[in-house]
Amino acid sequence: MVQALGYQGGAALEILSELSKGDDSQARAAAVTGLGHISSPLEGSILQDRINDRDPEVRRALIRRCDKASGQ
Structure with a gap:
């Protein structure tokens, strides 16, 4: 549910x-x-700001986001 907010664009920022x-x-x-x-x-x-998050799943989500952005 939270992830889907991203499809709302800037309104969900x-x-x-x-x-x-x-x-x-x-x-x-x-x-x-x-x-x-x-x-x-x-x-x-x-x-x-999330790079040093204490939870590994949050850091993994960030890495997946960076991979997607770089086209990998």
Whole structure:
């Protein structure tokens, strides 16, 4: 459900940003995935903040996002 917010475009940027910082690691990972569907200069800085996330699943979601962006 959270990931699908990314298809709402910039309108979902704020909520996904907040979810990416929350206590629930599954919601953070889903928010990172959702952010990958939004083309915004803010998306990069939000994702950059997740690089050192304490949960490996969140970091994996970020890596998948970077791989997708690079065309791999």
